[in-house]
Amino acid sequence: MLIAAAFTLLVFAYSLVSRRLESTLITAPILFTAAGALMLLIPEASRELSIDQKGLLLIAEVGLVMTLFTDASHISRKSLQDNHRLxxxxxxxxxxxTILLGAAAAMACFDGLSWWEAGILAAILAPTDAGLGQVIVSSPRVPPRIRQALNVEAGLNDGLAVPFLMLFIALAAAIEEGVGTRGVLARFLLEQIGYGTAIGLVIGLAGGVLMGLAQRRQWMSPELGQLGVVAMPLLCILAAEESGASMFIAAFVAGLAAQVGFPKIGRHSVEFTEGWGQLFNFFVFFLFGLLFARNWHDFTPAIMLYSLLSLTVVRMLPVAVAVSGIGLSRASVLFLGWFGPRGLASIVLGLVYLEQQASLPGEDSIRLAVMATVLLSVVAHGLSAKPGIERYADSSAALPADAPEYAAVAAPSSGKDRLRV
Structure with a gap:
């Protein structure tokens, strides 16, 4: 009760001063992470966290399922097909x-880590979170093509990282238990990916067609239509639990598939994303602060070195390779590379990994590296967002009008930028 009461009061207080804080360097992730860390100064909060870990994880998992679904439902095919498909x-x-280089960096930084364990760490930290630099993807001073590239990337890479994470966990656990990896791989492809994709397709296609029909015949009120959108990822959770599939893959696929029968589904999920979705994000960062405060004394130089590499070389070098040959300026490549913050998805995927109870030898290194990287990202990307925009805006203003940065882009399917914390 203490944790819930403190979080609720903090949300209320933040809502009162949220507009004033927009002009400062204090972002919501910084505020809620710091508040969660301070909660551990209260002994009762530490005891409550130990007792309620399963319940807190369930909230985080449900929230990630909702986020994956809404992210996927917001991304249109046109937004992926801008000039040179950035x-x-x-x-x-x-x-x-990023996953390959992240795994290689983990092998170099940590002794005794297997390649599959290194892959787990790399997959957890591969997704980016536009919420940590929301001011960037909504700033008119940043060229629209660059903003949309970061926005679309953050909206889809969390869902794309899930199969890699689940595969690496399954293979690492199989090797640790002395089980043949071929059978594990076959079962993983069938259950986690196969069943998850099938569930997502059925729920997404059927739900999208029915909601599209209801809208065309004016059976559905706009307000209650949002509840229908929220019900689809919840159905994915229930079906996945019964079949042993991945609820995350199912929800992500359902969000993509629902657009077939209901192209405007992204607009109907806007209120959830802006309201309840933000409340979930706040809670995850508050929970992260609690967990960080319990483990900060275990951070070693190797852990901190990996977190620094993860946010710089492991992110920026792959971005430079990916965008090579399309004529972006050096400032644009650096901007795209640096603003790939780690946040919401990495926290929840890390919790999901711990829930698997694989008992791998490198579990402590994985857990601490994820925490250190996210914490460093919350601070570094939060504080550098506005100064980074100013410097990049000055640089991009000197570019010619026909520069690739200013190529025309398609608007997101929701009609506005996808909003996160």
Whole structure:
């Protein structure tokens, strides 16, 4: 009760001064993470956290399912097909290289870590979170093409990271238990990905067609239509639990598939994303602060080195490779590379990994590296967002009008930028 009461009071207080804080460097993730960390000064809060870990994890999992669904439902095919397909480059070559380089960096930084364990860490930290730099994806001073590339990347790479994470966990656990990896891989492909994709397609296609029909015949009120949108990812959770599939893959696929029968689904999920979705984000960062405060004394130089590498070399080099050959300025490449913050998805995926109870030898290194990287990102990207915009705006203003940065882009399917914390 103490944790819930403190969080609720903080949300109320933040709502009172939220507009004033917009002009400062204090972002919502910084505020809620710091408040969560301070809660551990109260002994009762520490005891309550130990007792209620399963309940807190359930809230985080449900929230991530909702986020994956709404993110996928907001992204249109047109937004992926801008000039030279910049978002596709970041989500394909960029993301694959990020996971590979992240795993290689983990092997170099930590002794005794297997390649599969290194892959787990890299997959957890691969997704970016536009919420940590929301001012960037909504700033008119940043060229629309760059803003949209970061926005679309953050909206889809969390869902794309889930299969990699689940695969690496399954293979690492199989090797640790001395089980053949071929059978584990086959079961993973069938249950986690196969069943998850099938569930997502059925719920997304059927739900989208029915909601589209109801809208065309004016059976559905706009307000209650939002409840129908929220019900689809909840159905994914229930179906996945019964079949052993991944609820995250199911929700992500459902969000994409629902657009087939109901192209305007992104607009109907805006209120949830802006309201209840933000409340969930606040809670995850508050929970992260609690968990960080319990473990900060275990951070080693190797942990801090990896977190620094993860936010710089592991992110920026793959981005540079992915966007090479399309004529972006050096300032644009640096801007895209630096503003790939780690936040919401990495926190929840880290909790999901711990829930698997794989008992891998490198579990402590994985857990601490994720926490250190997210914490560093919350602070560094939060504080550098506005100064970064100013410097990049000055640089991009000197570019010619026909520069690739100013190429025309398609608007998101929701009709506005996808909003997160």
């Amino acid at each position: 978002p596709v480059r970041l989500l394909s070559v960029g993301m694959l290289l």
